[in-house]
Amino acid sequence: MDKNIFNKTIKDWQEKGYDILRLEQLYYKALLNNKKRVNIVAIAVIVIAILLFVVLVPKIFFSDKTVAVAKKDVSEKIEEFVLRIKCSYTDNTPVSNTPFFIYQGSEQIESKKTDGKGDGDVNLPAGKYTLKILDAKREIVLSADKEVEIVIEKYVSQPAKKETVKVVVKEPVKTEPVKQEEKKTVNYNEPKSSPFTFIRVNDKGYYEYKNEKDGSVLIYIPAGEFTMGSESGESDEKPVHKVYLDGYYIMKYEVTNKQYKKFCDETGRSYPSDPGYSGMSSYFTNYPDYPVVEVSWNDAKAYSKWAGLRLPIEAEWEKAARGTDSRTYPWGNGDPGTNRCNYDPGNYTEDGYKYTSPIGSYENGRSPYGCYDMAGNVWEWCSDWYGNNYYRDSEYRNPKGPSSGDYRVIHGGSWDNGAYGIRSALRGYGTPSIMYNPGGFRCSASE
Template identity: 40%
Template sequence: MKKSLLILFTVVFALTSCSKDNDPVDNTTVPTLTTLDITDITPTSATSGGDITATGGADITAKGVCWSTSQNPTILDFASDQGGNPSNYTSNISGLTANTTYYVRAYATNSKGTGYGNELEFIAENIFPGEKVSVAGGTFQMGSTTGGADEAPVHSVTVSNFSISKHEITNAQYAIFMNDIGANIDGSFNGVEYLDMDGAAIQISHTSGSFMVDPGKENFPVIEVSWFGAKAYSEHYGGRLPTEAEWEFAAEGGASSVGYIYSGSNTIDDVAWYTTNSGSATHPVGTKSANELGLHDMSGNVWEWTNDWYASDYYSSSPSNNPQGPLTGASRVFRGGSWFSIASSCRVADRNNNDPTGTFNRLGFRPIFFP
């Protein structure tokens, strides 16, 4: 009896061992992948995606990106679903809150589970499509004793830190903005003219449902833009138009100023396109020498809108700390001179003004930004 039980046990053990030895080994792992760069950021949406570098040995059944205001988001947070294969994909991120920081990871799921890519971080806001130059705040002497009566008296002004566009806003940049906001074919938005599409010198057209820049004019400064159009563009990217004081401080070279008459030189031809050398036309931005801060075309090429109302006697009562201009007025200030200007109008201290609805073939702008 004992011998029979021993034989039975031996047979069962052998069969069991044989079965275990022949079981297929499951080498499946969760997918591995990389999160793609975040692009097309707006206050409410963005685009990312993933690159699946290994499927883990099983079909991909779901993939996308997940996002959250907390780190290490998972598919239990907000997530998109792009379905199964292929391995490289883009995905929309939506339902965001403006000026909020988000964390994003790509994900992919197979029969083993869900794998996540590296984490990326972004802020839901419109990203300015140009270079900015940081300007450390400081105190300077604003105005001039050699210019027009509205440039006097020379007075001490202090401005805070800011950053400013390195160049005047170009046709290409402005066309993108007009398409982003869905501006009307006539260059208006919500009943306000931003861009005079009937201007004889306009270098932007509306073709096949979109604003398009005339070939070869992409990097020229936008012209025929109203103060309202300049203001709207600046605010769209989280900035605003500079005050007169901020503009003059930057044009003068900020804390690095050498005290030049023009922005960056006492020799106007070095830094400005103006009536003598322009050939009666605008030129691509950044083709003349920069000033002490690395800013181009703050003298010449096109005049630049500022945020301030104009008053000829404002300097007599201007606050010394971050002056904002008069509370009301009939016209807005623009500064810097243009391709059409004589040399004296391209001086850093020169002032000019016009109705904010006005548009000209020699008037553009550049925005400023704050942390």
């Protein structure tokens, strides 16, 4: 209210006899309310000004710089990175020979192992990759602006130790772009080098070689993990567990009478006893392409050494027989029927043979890698000592069985077993010095 108006009003009210004190109270009350409204408006104006400053000023003064930085980042082309694998236990003990694989999409483009210090380096073009270390997978995207560290932890066979794998993407290495024609496609079904003579790649995609010493055909089994044992089998097949094996070779067929005879003739070892199969007289000399029988573990080991080979460890035998998908039999999970293997379907002869059969007779019974007769025909010796509870304490990498025992492991069943007895996971055992009628073997070799 204007003060002049107020004074005039006072004078009029005095002439009319009004209460002047009451009017003064009303004036100052109105004046106070007006000041409050002014304060509220002032505060609102200040808040709006601050918001405008925060939102608009950066765009006005710094928009050009932001765009310039973005353009600069885009213009920097990253050509190559160093991928560093560091593998150690939590007590800093290096874990050497740890395999790691790098994929781009579904294609495996690199495979290496950590060195004695637990380190492994790979040069990679910038891009998106999948890294696999043992059975742990992590997807990584190479980045240019900073180091990226990926930690993969895995318990190993020693419960007290935890394996830690650190993957560090280092700062980019400026190199010349790799020419397309210089890139090589790596086939990890093929060994890096081989002491054996290459024959072919079989119809399942695996490399076959000839051992010149005994004429045997060997199939290369690539390095990797598989599931060992069976929860539906005997107690010594449990627990089911993962096993990692380095690459190795294993015979495509069982050792034949012909091959074993050559060994005996060259070394002076005695011929095996005749198994007494009815209608198959002089089995060892008259049936050269049939599997040798009546051989002990000691005999099998001696032959392997003579041939420049060795007996397979139990895990190698089982992987070669059933692959990596936990199948029951070499061909899958279906019943043996009468055209997949030589076993006892109920009357012995329904599958075509009463006793042993020539090696490689059952095309439909091959394993995932192309091995024949890994179910039925004859039991096959493995190098391991037998341990009823060994699977509880088995090592993860290349397990070689107990350090001692009374019996050696046999696998595969024979012509004398039914369907249950020829399962790939079923474990048998025998005294190393005893010859068994339906017992034979096949050899293997390390990469």
